[in-house]
Amino acid sequence: MRNFLLVARREYMEQIRGRAFLLTTILLPALFACVIGVGYLSSLGLGSNKHLAVLSNNPVLADLIRQRLTRKKESKTTVDVFAPASIEDRARLLKQVQERSIDGLLEVVSSGQGLPEATYSSPSSGDFITTSRMTGAINDSLVKERLTRSGMPTSDADALIKGITIQTFQVKKDGSVIKSNAVASFYKGYVMAFLLSMTTVVYGLNVARSIIQEKTSRIFEVMLAIAEPEDLLAGKLIGVGAVGLTQILIWVTAAGLMLVTPLAASTLSGDFEVHFSWVEAVLFPVYFVLGYFLYSALFAGLAATCETEQELQMFTPLAAVPVWLSFAMILLIINDSNSVWSVAASLFPPCTPIIMFLRMGSQVPPTWQILLSIVLMLLSIWGVLWLSSRLYRIGILMYGKRATLPEILRWLRYS
Template identity: 65%
Template sequence: MHNVLLVARREYLEQIRGRAFRLTTIMVPAVFVLLIAIAYFSSIGLGSHRHLVIASNDANLANAIRTELLTPKSSKRSSESKPPQIDVLAPATETDRLVLQKQVQSKSIDGFLFIQTSSSAAPIATYTSASAADLTTNGRLNDAVDHAVVDQRLAGFGLSGSETSALDKGVKIETYQIRRDGGVVKSNALASFYKGYAMAILLSMTTVMYGLNVARSIIQEKTSRIFEVMLSIVKPSEMLAGKLVGVGAVGLTQILIWVVAAALILTSSLATAYLKGDFEIHFSWVEAIMFPVYFILGYFLYSSLFSGIAATCETEQELQMYTPLAALPVWLSFSVILVIINDPNSFWSVALSLFPPCAPIVMFLRMGSEIPPAWQFAASIILMVISIWAILWVSARLYRIGILMYGKRATLPEILRWLRYS
């Protein structure tokens, strides 16, 4: 055990002091801060620079739509941005449509809304602009036209402006979730999705990354022949165990730093502008406990697999040919994300959460929607432990002989002989 701790300490200090550890540890939180800041500041005044024209054969409807567009829908828009420039052309004809098209082409205006109404049919509305993906403007125009047409029709039945506004007001549905302990908490599907997705991404990224780090460390020491010196002091099994423990401790240290940084980011004014109200994100004690558990299990699963593979490789280029093996479970897990989010208790959701390579990712995608039963946690952990033991049994035997094999390609018959000899 003493030798295992010595190797683990060497691996831990070597990677902690490395430039790559410092850069990734600092840059990941910095990138998230930058993304939040870009999203926040770019949303301020979004669409306020637009110059639009509303053309219609009904002047009252055109002015009503203009009023809807210029009415602030939130305090954020009214205080931080100016309204777009909107002109009304009414009554408008087909000749006016051609003139407006030329103005869009010459960039005199950004776009125009053309509405034709009749007494016997619903209004026909078309929006023409130079951009095919102006989602913000399209959404505002749809809402404004809907409200203005409904208000005009209700006014035709003799209702006053206040009465039409009351009838036209939408109903907001608040969602709640009943937990397994009987407690009722407010929920939001989009916030739950992003929470589960972010935790699954972090878990998959770190477990695969540090699993590959173990493999690269083996290749580097194998090519530098440092193994021959170290094997005079420690056994191969002790060296492998020390590597797994040392690099795993580096991963936990980095995640702890990221968690502290994330807590500081989420309490900043930039993040609270989004993560509040309906979008407020809550973390349960189950998620807090299971994250390090699944990180450790996922790390040992991938690192033990790649340590055995690395022992059979001569160069890092040869090792890179096996990296798609690490990506396959990740691709499989995220390919069924819609099934998992919409029905976390479906057959495929439960089956993938019990499949050891996918269990860490799928479990956190499921927890974003609903906490799975305790027996499924227990079953997935037991299956992962059994898988880790089986892979370690094979990898340790490959490692024991493979680290001293030079200049000979490890074919499948050769690997089978290594397993028999060890």
């Protein structure tokens, strides 16, 4: 017990003082923030700052289109209207497009009661965002023009075009009803699942790398003359796992502190309001620990059969495939988080931590499913540890070449 604690403490201290820990603890959330921030900023700027010309034989429709394209949200767009326009106007505007002095020319030609014909000419062939905005603008303007022409007040026409927004509420098991946002909830589950998959796999591979380094530097030879292999393996798993938990604790604390700031309060409100339940707060570290032990125990055994980190890379798909599989099921889970497939996948131990949190994005799964998933994971960890400790016990003393499958099977028989 004493040796196991000493080994765990050494592992913990070495990793926590390492540059990699500092970098990942600070950089990973910073990277996340950057990705989200850049995505948000670029979405604000999409399609803006355009200088467009609208050419039409219907001045009312052309002006409605201009209003729609320059409304508050997209006020950076400049729209010049030419209605009615001459052939010379068209030629001049096309020349301006050619010379890049305007970004595009939208032509809307009305013909009686039928739908008008619309064409858009621009120097860029792939500006689908502007094209999409203009399609919306033309359709809305056309509906408004027809409705007002038939006598409907402008405000009624605007209200109809704006349409309705459905308010979503989540009814909790205790009967309480809270306002919810399906998209925000999904992203919350997605981010938590992503963090779980990253940390469990990264720390699992950390254990493997550490074993290979100790094998290469022959430290095992000294350590085994003092401690039992089981103490070394357990100490390493606990020590590295504690580093992961420390990192998660730092992230959660930092996120908690940020959430109470006025900026976060104003940003994460309304459509972006996200609710965290205590169940999620408890299950996140629980599934991290279970996922970490499953992957790290597996990789510890495999690392003991390798001589170099390059040889270990051969086994990395064993960690990557469950992660890919879990994220590939996102659409299925969004559609119905309680379908047979979603439940079955969330009970498959290598996928459990990720899929459980993806499911929690929609709703917290029934208690029996959570408990069953934990029991299944514990059984899997026990099985993998049983196998890995046998490989580890012999593998760490085998030098020279990577073990072949028949050799690995023989090791299992020996121990």
